Amino acid sequence: MVVLRMTKKLPWLLVFMFGTVTASEFRSPSVAEKGPLRYVFDADKPGSDSSLTMWTAYTSKSANKAFINHGTSVSELTKLFFNESEFRLARAFPNCLVEQAGELYSPLLRTTKFKTRAKYTECSCIMGARWSCPVFEDKGRFVIRATVPLRRVEIERTDQSGVRGGAELQDVLTVQPVAKPSTDTGVTAKQSVAIRADFAEALQQSNHKNPALDFTGKIKVGGHEICTFGSEDTADQNQTDATKCLAVVGVDEGLIPHVPSVTSNVAVVSDKKASGSSYSAVPAAGGGGSGLSYFSDTSGTYANLAEDASKTVADRKTDQDTKARMWLIPFRGNDATQIEGVDTGGTMDNLRILSEQVTENPREWLADRGYKFETTSDVGLGDIDIDVGYEHLLNEKMKAEGYIGVRAPTGRGDEYWSNPYQVRRGNGQHWEARFGGTFAWQPFTWLTAKGDMYYSFALEHTEKRCAAFTGADIKNMGPQVDANVDWQYLVVRLDCNLFHPETQSLSSVFGYELLWKRKDNITFSVANMQTWLGKKYNSTTNAFATDEYALDADVAEKYTNSVGHKVRFETSLRATDYCEMFIGGSYTFAGKNLPREQDIHAGINLTY
Incomplete structure (x- = not known):
């Protein structure tokens, strides 16, 4: 291994920490968010000087169905967007009633039924780095990690192709x-x-x-x-x-x-x-x-x-x-x-x-209110992940690491609230704070078992949301309102790394990932507001008067508590002591309130 001094590595590290980047995934973390899945047990042996590894990975993810009830049965992806994939427009109004006395009333608002369909796709180029140096008389190592990807995210509206919504x-x-x-x-x-x-x-x-x-x-x-x-x-x-x-x-x-x-x-x-x-x-x-x-x-x-x-x-x-x-x-x-x-x-x-x-027709009426169902895509910087931790060699066959980290909201995207298919390259401008740990065990030269987990807090941030009214069924359809939002989630991974019996240069990883997310905590900035219908006609005064209805965060929070079960795999080839190539993927096979995702990745890992 080529050894570089710490003073020579810091400039490289700063470039990766504050340069180009990846965001929070649409629903579940990327399979390659920390680089290669494989775990080489003899890396960073005590006595070695500080070291730097850098990786670049291309990932592709897609989903057009979603798990709603915990299990393997799926529904349309758009049920996560609206609470239902097929619904009457009236269900987005207070108490599911479109008042005829509304100033902007239109008869088809009562009869229209939307059949929504959408597909999510994402392509990312993730770059990352890991720097470590020995501490405590070579019994452990101080570790800094950073991941910085570029993302292209698209939500494609697919209900145009022959799926009529009853809106004419x-x-x-x-x-x-x-x-x-x-x-x-x-x-x-x-x-x-x-x-x-x-x-x-x-x-x-x-x-x-x-x-x-x-x-x-x-x-x-x-x-x-x-x-x-x-x-x-x-x-x-x-x-x-x-x-x-x-x-x-x-x-x-x-x-x-x-x-x-x-x-x-x-x-x-x-x-x-x-x-x-x-x-x-x-x-x-x-x-x-x-x-x-x-x-x-x-x-x-x-x-x-x-x-x-x-x-x-x-x-x-x-x-x-x-x-x-x-x-x-x-x-x-x-x-x-x-x-x-x-x-x-x-x-x-x-x-x-x-x-x-x-x-x-109702789509034109909604467009006049500034609300449209449109395919959207965005390309650019995502959210930067930075972890600081300590790795300890328990014995020749066991290692443990603990770390804390942050996710910086660098994945800025359009905060346009009035398109349900608007994409974000990040997690909506939320800072995240997390803590986690890793444990690795090598019982045999051809087998390494690894478990890691982290718990993350998405800190409160004011987002522009669609108002959700008391008695309504549908979310993400309504006039704009500011809302304070935060959430928490847990990721647990278990991997089994199998090496070729003759060399550790060739290995395959098979693993499982659990995602558990608590429901969004949403607080609207106001308690009451007008609907899209505007003022209401008063037959006594023969004039229109302000008409406000109560907002209900429970409607907006529905289907935001998630569980995901994912299998993951990867094969890697260490061409030299300094260069490794890897390819793999993942599949979400069961869950609750989560897209059924397919994920593939391929990349290269360099050691200095």
């Missing part, structure tokens, strides 16, 4: 041709409409913010009564005035129903029920081979489906799902035995006119 007008309204019987011409081609119940309710009758579909009392669309029946003892479905019938057709969410010309097995929206024919608030699922079914009512009225602020959050979400399966089709009328054919004017025209309130 065509998902909740359909106009279809129908055949209208005529005594003089036989059949006349007309058009009729079907509209999803939740969208009809989300439309507004007027600037007074009244819903277009009123489930309470007499059913109305656009302020016009649709259908009322006679006394409750009337056995048939005769209407008693000239108003139109409004039928309810059931179809699985995401499918578009076919508008029937005539049907006799349709649920009719009404505020009353006739003997022998009742009207169900929650129709049972089911249907024909085409996916279309007609709900036959069995119990009560539809009044309890109304989007009422007094409901519990659980009931509101259930009713939202129910109304998303209900399509309304206006009919011309009914006789003593059955409902007549679909309406080709009148009520249909009212529905179509009301739907013209929708002038932008």
Whole structure:
């Protein structure tokens, strides 16, 4: 080994400590964050002078799935971003309710369902150095380590490729041709409409913010009564005035129903029920081979489906799902035995006119608030790791080391809060303080066992986060708010190093890594704030007034406590006493609230 004096090595060490760099990994540490995995037991023998080793490694990591419940089952990666990978936009608002009285209200905010998909990839060039010198009469060594990588990180939005999110007008309204019987011409081609119940309710009758579909009392669309029946003892479905019938057709969410010309097995929206024919608030699922079914009512009225602020959050979400399966089709009328054919004017025209309130889709509406779902990538310096420790030779076959360290937040990235896929090259500008230790044992010349661990504290730092409201389900969707954030985590590694029986120049490492992370500790800088809807209309004063809602850190902290189980491996070849090449990888095979990551690395290690 070439021996250099300490005075000659310090300039090199300073270059590596404050030059180019790596950041905290997206969810779990890099397999090569401390250089080669292998442990050569005879390195730094007592009596040797100070020494320096330097390494450079290329790493590549990717993930598109995540473990949510502790185990091997996976969900979409985006569940870690939002708490759900598929969700209604309304679930990001307080109590999962989009208030119609909001100044910036848009009907599709209630009906939109996002199906989010994303993939995480990272490529890094990690450079590191380890300097040591003998102390305590050669019984131990003083050690300084530093790692300084460059990173390219990307989160790619992948839901554009054929995964529809139900965010368009065509998902909740359909106009279809129908055949209208005529005594003089036989059949006349007309058009009729079907509209999803939740969208009809989300439309507004007027600037007074009244819903277009009123489930309470007499059913109305656009302020016009649709259908009322006679006394409750009337056995048939005769209407008693000239108003139109409004039928309810059931179809699985995401499918578009076919508008029937005539049907006799349709649920009719009404505020009353006739003997022998009742009207169900929650129709049972089911249907024909085409996916279309007609709900036959069995119990009560539809009044309890109304989007009422007094409901519990659980009931509101259930009713939202129910109304998303209900399509309304206006009919011309009914006789003593059955409902007549679909309406080709009148009520249909009212529905179509009301739907013209929708002038932008929800993604455009969110973009106007400064929030976008966009693929992002970044290249540059990450967070620098520096450790200072003491290594002690217990005997000829055992070594132990203890150290303390810091992670400096040099991996600056864009703090842009309004893109859920915004990447960071570091850990969000947090300083980290850690302590750890290593124990190595060589029972045979061809076998070395090594265990190491460290516990790290990510110190409190003010981040720009999305507000999370009380009663909401979704995080990382909301107006900007400052939040103080900190967390802690533990990393434990066990490695078995096998050497070739004839030489220690060739070796392979097989190991296991455990990551345990406590949930983020988040404190918002304010207790209440307005939603994206802005001010709220007051019908008494006939003006908009400030409307604030309570924030809830528990929503933002969900799915941030993590556990990861990873296998790791590496093969290395010591070409000379001064040069070593290594290649390896890792795979996260189980965990909780953690991406399922694949990691490969290759590099070179030089000893001076």
